[in-house]
Amino acid sequence: xPERPKPIVANATLGNKNAVQLVGSYxxxxxxxxxxxxxxxxxxxxxxxxxxxxxxxxxxxxxxxxQVHANEDLDTAANRVLYERTGMKKVYLxxxxxxxxxxxHPGGRVVTTVYASLLNINDHSLGITDNELKWHPVSEVKEMxxxxxxxxxxxxxxxxxxxxxxxxxxxxLPEKFSLRQLQNVYEAILDMKMDRRNFRKKFASxxxxxxxxxxxxxVTHRPGKLYKxxxxxxxxxxxxxxxxxx
Amino acid sequence: xPERPKPIVANATLGNKNAVQLVGSYxxxxxxxxxxxxxxxxxxxxxxxxxxxxxxxxxxxxxxxxQVHANEDLDTAANRVLYERTGMKKVYLxxxxxxxxxxxHPGGRVVTTVYASLLNINDHSLGITDNELKWHPVSEVKEMxxxxxxxxxxxxxxxxxxxxxxxxxxxxLPEKFSLRQLQNVYEAILDMKMDRRNFRKKFASxxxxxxxxxxxxxVTHRPGKLYKxxxxxxxxxxxxxxxxxx
DNA sequence: GCAAAAGTGTTGTCCTTACACCCATGC
DNA sequence: GCATGGGTGTAAGGACAACACTTTTGC
Numbered sequence: 001x002p003e004r005p006k007p008i009v010a011n012a013t014l015g016n017k018n019a020v021q022l023v024g025s026y027x028x029x030x031x032x033x034x035x036x037x038x039x040x041x042x043x044x045x046x047x048x049x050x051x052x053x054x055x056x057x058x059x060x061x062x063x064x065x066x067q068v069h070a071n072e073d074l075d076t077a078a079n080r081v082l083y084e085r086t087g088m089k090k091v092y093l094x095x096x097x098x099x100x101x102x103x104x105h106p107g108g109r110v111v112t113t114v115y116a117s118l119l120n121i122n123d124h125s126l127g128i129t130d131n132e133l134k135w136h137p138v139s140e141v142k143e144m145x146x147x148x149x150x151x152x153x154x155x156x157x158x159x160x161x162x163x164x165x166x167x168x169x170x171x172x173l174p175e176k177f178s179l180r181q182l183q184n185v186y187e188a189i190l191d192m193k194m195d196r197r198n199f200r201k202k203f204a205s206x207x208x209x210x211x212x213x214x215x216x217x218x219v220t221h222r223p224g225k226l227y228k229x230x231x232x233x234x235x236x237x238x239x240x241x242x243x244x245x246x
Numbered sequence: 247x248p249e250r251p252k253p254i255v256a257n258a259t260l261g262n263k264n265a266v267q268l269v270g271s272y273x274x275x276x277x278x279x280x281x282x283x284x285x286x287x288x289x290x291x292x293x294x295x296x297x298x299x300x301x302x303x304x305x306x307x308x309x310x311x312x313q314v315h316a317n318e319d320l321d322t323a324a325n326r327v328l329y330e331r332t333g334m335k336k337v338y339l340x341x342x343x344x345x346x347x348x349x350x351h352p353g354g355r356v357v358t359t360v361y362a363s364l365l366n367i368n369d370h371s372l373g374i375t376d377n378e379l380k381w382h383p384v385s386e387v388k389e390m391x392x393x394x395x396x397x398x399x400x401x402x403x404x405x406x407x408x409x410x411x412x413x414x415x416x417x418x419l420p421e422k423f424s425l426r427q428l429q430n431v432y433e434a435i436l437d438m439k440m441d442r443r444n445f446r447k448k449f450a451s452x453x454x455x456x457x458x459x460x461x462x463x464x465v466t467h468r469p470g471k472l473y474k475x476x477x478x479x480x481x482x483x484x485x486x487x488x489x490x491x492x
Numbered sequence: 493g494c495a496a497a498a499g500t501g502t503t504g505t506c507c508t509t510a511c512a513c514c515c516a517t518g519c
Numbered sequence: 520g521c522a523t524g525g526g527t528g529t530a531a532g533g534a535c536a537a538c539a540c541t542t543t544t545g546c
Contacts, residue, residue, distance in 0.1 A: 014266045019300045020411030026313040030269055031357060054265045065274040070355065076348040098292050098344045100320040101306035106263030111277060111314065180497075189487070197500070198536065202490060205534090214312050221496040222543035238492060242410045243508090244448060245434070246484060387518035402539075443527070444509065451507090467523040489535085499542075507534075515526075 018108035033078045034065035034148070036096070036155040037086075038138070039121040040172035045138045045188045047152065048086065048122065050131035057145035061136065065112060070182040078115040087127020092171050093117045096158050097151075097162070104147045116155045118171040158210045160190055165242075170229045176212050177223065179203065208234050253367075254291045278358040279324045280311035280394070281341070282401040283332075284384070286418035287367040289433045291384045293398065294332065296377035303391035307382065309398070315489060324361040331372020338417050339363045342404050343397075350393045362401045364417040400409050400423045409435055413454065422458055424470035425449065 034115055037048040052062035063083040067076040078093050098113045126133060137158060143149065163169040169185045183199050209227045209241075216223035281427065283294040298308040310331040314323040326337050344359045372379060384402060409415040415431045416423075429445050447457055455473045463471035 019302055021353070022300065023276055023351060023353030023356055026278070026356070027316040028274035028276050030272035030274050032272070036525085041285055048536085054268065056265055068275075068346075070273040070275065071348065074344060074357070094429075095343065098320060100314075100359075102317065102319055105265065105269060107267070107269030110272070111320070112267055113346075132371070161488065162492050165492050178498090183272065193348065195536075195538085196498085200499085201501095202535090206272065206492070216498095216544095219497085221546050222498045222545095224498055226295055234492070240406075242407065242491075244410050246411050246413055246452070246480070422524090441510070442525085443511085446526085447509090462517095462525095464518085465516050465524085468518095468525045470525055493546105495546090496544090497542100498544095500540090501538105503537090505534100505536080507532105509530100509532080511529090513527090515524100517523090517525100519520105519522090 008168035026083040029087035030108075030110050031068040031074075032065050032110055033074055033081055033083075034114045034151060035078055035082050035083070035093070036063055036114060036152060037117040037119065038092075038155075038159060038172070039119055039135055040185050040188065041121040041135065041244075043184045043188060046134065047138050047141065049136050049144075050085065050133045053131060054106065054145065060145040061141060061148070063148045064133075068113075072160055073114050074115075078113075078117075083119065084173065085130075085133060088119070090123050091117050091119050092168075096155055097152060099147060099148060106146075112151075114151050114155065115118075116158060118159075118168060120172055120174055123174055139180055139213070140147050141242040163189055166233075167229060167231070167234055169181050170231075176214060176226040176228055177231075178216055178226055180224055207237075248387075248452055250257065266331075272466050276354075276356050277314040277320075278311050278356055279314055279320055279327055280309040280360045280397060281324055281328050281331075281339070281363050282309055282360060282398060282419070283328070283363040283365065284405060285365055285381055286368040286431050287368075287432065289430045289434060292367065292381035293383050294379065294383050294388065295387070295390075296331065296379045296389070298391035299377060300317075300352065300391065306389055306391040307387060307394070308391040309360075309394045310379075314359075320359050324363075331374065332374075333377060334369075334370050335367070337365050337370075337461075338407065342395075342401055345393060345397060347393060351427050352392075358397075360401065362404060364405075364414060364419055366420055369420055378484050413475060413480055418479075422460060422472040422474055424462055424472055426470055454481075 006135055008087045021128065039046045039048060039208055047062045048064065050064060051059045064081055066081045066084070068074060073079065074095065075093070075116070082091055093115045095114045096114045104110065112124055121135060141149070141152060144152065162185065169182070169189065172185050173181055179200050182203065183194060183196065185198070187194060208230045210224045210230050214226040216226065252302045284292060285292045289398065294310065295307045296310060297305045310327055310441070312327045312330070314320060318326065320341065321339070328337055328339070329335050339361045342360045343364045344357060348355055348359045350356065367381060386397070387398060409432065415435065418431050419427055425446050428449065429440060429442065430446070433440055454476045456476050458474055460471065460472040
């Protein structure tokens with residue numbers, strides 16, 4: 001049995017009191033959002049990065065991040081930052097984790113909530129390229145500013161797991177895609193080869209592929225069929241039972 | 247192509263500048279942590295809650311939360327809050343999500359990072375019971391203070407998924423447990439009945455159960471074997487491939 | 493006609509499910 | 520001896536892994 005710790009100050013002194021007073025007694029700190037934006041092009045997984053303009057980091061690569069304004073929630077902030085940095089709107093964004101190490105920012109204590117985002121590089125041309133914004137192959141990113149390498153690694157692991165359970169990878173492709181493109185996405189992200197027949201059978205049996213009756217054009221080999229993903233059906237039928245297994 | 251948004255102020259004005267100055271220009275806000283502490287007892291899933299002492303909430307139930315200090319990271323804060331509220335230390339804690347709706351706290355803007363925690367009720371007696379701290383069956387919790395009901399629902403869903411992929415539920419049981427107890431945990435959390443033989447086969451085949459050669463005592467039926475979970479083996483052999491399925 | 497990738501089926505193995513009977517203990 | 524849950528095996532069905540040949544297009 002542990003010894004009884006000191007009571008929490010706010011409770012002891014305020015009792016059944018005013019919420020504004022209570023919140024006023026809390027320390028405040030700056031909050032940022034960082035976006036880890038994955039894209040897919042030329043059969044490899046890319047991530048959208050800028051060069052840090054902090055002198056400490058000497059042009060090291062950095063995620064797309066910025067302060068959270070006093071009057072916006074985190075989802076809004078992440079969307080805004082993405083828009084301000086890239087000119088893109090309405091991108092799928094998902095909160096991944098909040099990082100809070102005390103010394104993670106050289107300018108003082110900054111807590112950051114990280115959002116991961118996936119998009120199709122060819123459908124979203126960059127409207128802005130300040131700070132040398134560009135796509136970098138994930139496998140080639142080594143050093144980064146802040147704790148951003150750690151964050152990138154975290155999000156890459158998150159992505160690997162996530163695409164196996166959600167049709168997230170479809171966001172990396174154009175609306176109409178071939179099964180080869182889809183398999184390339186999976187192979188690139190998971191960093192493994194898969195059997196083509198089994199891969200196609202798996203997706204066919206899920207029943208979310210819509211045959212567009214169109215084919216690839218101008219390819220130097222037999223053209224493949226183009227499909228759309230039936231997100232509507234997916235929403236209706238998605239699993240909630242995964243099965244005990246670890 | 248979207249119109250080019252206004253440049254981000256911090257970049258435009260500071261250029262390649264001082265990090266301290268940059269962070270100093272960010273708005274600050276109070277940050278809290280909330281702990282969703284699940285426990286298991288009498289074959290039902292419980293959650294540890296207090297009564298809010300804010301007058302607005304009129305004694306409604308609340309998660310265990312408190313401010314994050316200026317000089318502590320979120321993991322530390324969550325552990326501290328748990329200790330201060332319950333007297334318990336060294337509890338498994340995992341960050342689940344950060345909630346940031348602007349009006350979620352009546353005292354002003356407060357962002358909260360939520361940690362989920364699982365523990366065995368009978369192994370952890372409560373050292374402190376201020377604010378009517380006690381265990382509530384999850385299924386019976388209706389109204390709560392703040393957005394805590396929404397947070398609880400989020401964490402309950404998180405838990406359902408999580409226990410299917412990680413040996414998390416073992417934290418809800420004593421070190422030595424019977425397979426019946428284990429199955430009860432799963433049935434209570436997932437809210438479904440399972441076949442006893444298949445459940446046992448499943449766990450036996452995973453190879454993480456260590457037979458203690460002890461039996462239940464003083465039970466009004468044939469006593470069951472007691473097992474330990476081999477966390478060490480689990481760490482060595484845990485899966486990282488789940489298989490595409492959604 | 494050659495290179496390159498599309499398209500397609502079968503078989504064996506493993507995992508999951510469904511299901512019924514006897515056993516050890518407390519009272 | 521009876522109530523309660525412990526312990527066990529098998530058969531059928533479904534999912535997954537492994538594997539090779541023919542087809543269509545561009546050049």
